[in-house]
Amino acid sequence: MTRLQKSILEVVKRSEAHLSVKEIYALVQSDFPTVAMGTIYRNLNQFAEDRLIRRVSGLGSADLFEGNLAIHNHSQCLSCGKVTDVHILGLKEFIQEQIGDETVSLDLLVNVICSDCMKKDSNFLKGTKDGK
Amino acid sequence: MTRLQKSILEVVKRSEAHLSVKEIYALVQSDFPTVAMGTIYRNLNQFAEDRLIRRVSGLGSADLFEGNLAIHNHSQCLSCGKVTDVHILGLKEFIQEQIGDETVSLDLLVNVICSDCMKKDSNFLKGTKDGK
DNA sequence: ATTTATGCAAACTATTTGCATTGCC
DNA sequence: GGCAATGCAAATAGTTTGCATAAAT
Numbered sequence: 624m625t626r627l628q629k630s631i632l633e634v635v636k637r638s639e640a641h642l643s644v645k646e647i648y649a650l651v652q653s654d655f656p657t658v659a660m661g662t663i664y665r666n667l668n669q670f671a672e673d674r675l676i677r678r679v680s681g682l683g684s685a686d687l688f689e690g691n692l693a694i695h696n697h698s699q700c701l702s703c704g705k706v707t708d709v710h711i712l713g714l715k716e717f718i719q720e721q722i723g724d725e726t727v728s729l730d731l732l733v734n735v736i737c738s739d740c741m742k743k744d745s746n747f748l749k750g751t752k753d754g755k
Numbered sequence: 756m757t758r759l760q761k762s763i764l765e766v767v768k769r770s771e772a773h774l775s776v777k778e779i780y781a782l783v784q785s786d787f788p789t790v791a792m793g794t795i796y797r798n799l800n801q802f803a804e805d806r807l808i809r810r811v812s813g814l815g816s817a818d819l820f821e822g823n824l825a826i827h828n829h830s831q832c833l834s835c836g837k838v839t840d841v842h843i844l845g846l847k848e849f850i851q852e853q854i855g856d857e858t859v860s861l862d863l864l865v866n867v868i869c870s871d872c873m874k875k876d877s878n879f880l881k882g883t884k885d886g887k
Numbered sequence: 888a889t890t891t892a893t894g895c896a897a898a899c900t901a902t903t904t905g906c907a908t909t910g911c912c
Numbered sequence: 913g914g915c916a917a918t919g920c921a922a923a924t925a926g927t928t929t930g931c932a933t934a935a936a937t
Contacts, residue, residue, distance in 0.1 A: 657919070711850055
């Protein structure tokens with residue numbers, strides 16, 4: 624593994640957030656000013672395929688990456704957009720019981736109104752549609 | 756609502772599949788040969804926002820649309836790619852119990868090896884990584 | 888007639904890829 | 913030296929948008 628590759632991997636691993644490619648690019652640039660976007664993409668794709676990092680899809684138009692490999696899923700606040708890890712105990716078993724096919728993995732996104740936003744406006748869930 | 760809008764909506768509503776924008780475009784074209792992609796997108800976005808149809812994200816690089824508004828989620832076979840509706844009884848309650856924030860809605864994708872693919876190669880889950 | 892929707896093309900965002908060059912064992 | 917990784921720029925895919933025209937009420 625090259626020094627650049629180590630740096631990309633470290634950036635994702637060290638962060639506790641869910642990073643966009645742009646954010647990773649910016650962070651890696653501080654050590655490797657000439658790094659190219661294409662290289663960032665190529666390596667992130669490889670790392671995700673090799674299960675060194677995890678790709679998180681479906682949150683916005685762009686994928687995010689995280690270093691946390693422990694099995695978990697995510698919630699996103701519909702009001703402020705904040706993404707949070709969630710651990711649902713027994714989720715796979717709960718679902719597997721009800722499915723004929725063999726479950727390999729799950730991608731669960733829980734759309735919430737987080738407690739902060741709920742405090743700011745307790746009418747969130749009483750308005751039109753889903754409260755947006 | 757214009758005749759074109761009715762046609763776009765009908766195409767999605769009448770189908771029992773999960774349609775890509777391209778597929779919807781092609782179907783609408785048979786009645787409105789000069790329809791533009793931009794118009795398809797504009798209307799699908801509006802219909803989804805108005806909850807006349809549902810947008811399904813996270814399955815591939817492109818969003819899909821479906822007319823089925825009953826609450827349900829999806830599974831996708833990692834081998835053949837087939838997308839299937841799944842209904843998990845009590846899922847929202849199961850998750851809500853374990854989450855501090857107020858759950859509004861869920862997007863669940865169950866990654867499976869469908870029974871057809873399992874029959875063709877019963878070693879799917881025994882190989883490297885996730886059997887791909 | 889006036890408002891709203893449409894077609895078209897250009898713009899935009901996210902991502903991938905070909906290729907000449909560089910860096911590493 | 914030779915193979916793999918990188919930078920760069922162009923290409924691709926999906927989607928959005930500005931604007932002049934056309935359709936609907």
